[in-house]
Amino acid sequence: KAGVTQTPRYLIKTRGQQVTLSCSPISGHRSVSWYQQTPGQGLQFLFEYFSETQRNKGNFPGRFSGRQFSNSRSEMNVSTLELGDSALYLCASSTGSNYGYTFGSGTRLTVV
């Protein structure tokens, strides 16, 4: 059974640019959640999509957005990148948060 697939694994972007990250969940999982992980802040919840609808949202600025497609694949976009956006971005899929999440390997974003 394939796991959660995130692409790309590494990205280097310049301040002011935008970036799109992709996540393919485990087959059959309709919920996809995104987290930002930094050494100082730990795992911070960005948003969750379920059946193409944003169901939960964290406390991040509007520069962070996402969407989910009919095949449950999800994308996350960050516009006008700032140095502080450098982090590991993790995608997780589940059948429901009562059962916990399975994480992908993450995308390491570096903003220079």
Add this chain to the structure above:
Amino acid sequence: QKEVEQNSGPLSVPEGAIASLNCTYSDRVSQSFFWYRQYSGKSPELIMSIYSNGDKEDGRFTAQLNKASQYVSLLIRDSQPSDSATYLCAVNGGYSSASKIIFGSGTRLSIRP
């Protein structure tokens, strides 16, 4: 107040001993509780889930839940060097499976040979 709190450590435990990791949470309506293990440079991996008061055992791991005290713990028996990692406590922040999962900042565990 943070929603899920853990001691950041590092917690150093001799090989073969019991490692005890603790977590408190603030939302009384939380129903589902999880422990994740994260090795350096890797993504978190679910190792235990617990839903009702009491203990739940899985191999060398035991999760303990006390909803009245809003407290979750993880015991690792016969600690091995391979258990050295950061352990994240996570809580379903509501009644239903539609609620988001909130993570603590993690406790770094080091098993010394």
